[in-house]
Amino acid sequence: MKKPQPIHSILEQTLKGLDLDGPMRSYSVWGAWKEIVGEPVALQTQPRSIRNRILLIDVSHSTWMQQLQFLKPALLEKINAFLGKPLIEDIRFRLGKITPPPPPSPSEEPKLKEGGLDQATIKRIERLVENMTDAEVKKGFRELLIKSAKLEQSRKKSA
Numbered sequence: 001m002k003k004p005q006p007i008h009s010i011l012e013q014t015l016k017g018l019d020l021d022g023p024m025r026s027y028s029v030w031g032a033w034k035e036i037v038g039e040p041v042a043l044q045t046q047p048r049s050i051r052n053r054i055l056l057i058d059v060s061h062s063t064w065m066q067q068l069q070f071l072k073p074a075l076l077e078k079i080n081a082f083l084g085k086p087l088i089e090d091i092r093f094r095l096g097k098i099t100p101p102p103p104p105s106p107s108e109e110p111k112l113k114e115g116g117l118d119q120a121t122i123k124r125i126e127r128l129v130e131n132m133t134d135a136e137v138k139k140g141f142r143e144l145l146i147k148s149a150k151l152e153q154s155r156k157k158s159a
Contacts, residue, residue: 026050026087029079036082037075041068043136046098053089055079058096065093100134121149 027050034042044064048056059065068075072091080086125145132138 026053026055026083029055029082029088032082036078041071041075043100044098045093046096048094048096050088053087055088055091057091057093058098059093060096060098062095065095068093116153117146117149125149 029036030047033045033047037045044060045068046058048058050056057068059068076088076091079088079091125142128145129138129142132141
C-alpha cells in the first residue's frame with residue numbers, strides 16, 4: 001500500500017504543474033509598489049492588472065503619464081529586479097483614479113517641534129491644515145507654516 005502524501009506537497013506539485021509560479025509572483029508587485037518605485041511615484045500611480053506579461057498602471061494625471069514614459073525602462077528594470085526574473089515585458093500607463101494611502105495613525109505621525117510658538121499660532125496652523133485630506137500634503141504644509149511662523153517670530157525679535 002502506498003504511503004499518503006502530505007497535502008502541502010500535493011498542492012505544491014499541482015501548482016508547479018499549472019505553471020502559476022510566474023503569474024503569482026508577478027502580483028507580489030502590488031504589496032511592494034511603494035518600495036519598488038519610490039514614494040513620490042507610488043503616490044501618483046497604482047498597478048491595475050497584468051495581461052500577457054504587460055503591467056497596466058493607473059496614473060493620476062497626464063503630466064505624470066508623460067514623465068513615466070521617460071522612466072519606463074528604469075521602472076521595468078526595478079520591477080523585474082524585485083521579482084527576481086523578467087516576468088514583466090512591458091508597462092502601459094492610463095489615466096485612472098488613485099486610491100490614497102490610509103492616513104497615518106496619530107501615534108505614527110511624527111510630532112513637529114513647535115517649540116517657541118505661542119498656542120494661538122499653533123492652533124491657527126492646525127485650523128489651516130485640518131481639512132486637508134492628503135496626509136503627505138498636510139504634513140508638508142504644516143511644516144512649512146511652522147517654519148514660516150518661527151522665521152517671522154525671529155525677525156520680530158531681532159527688529
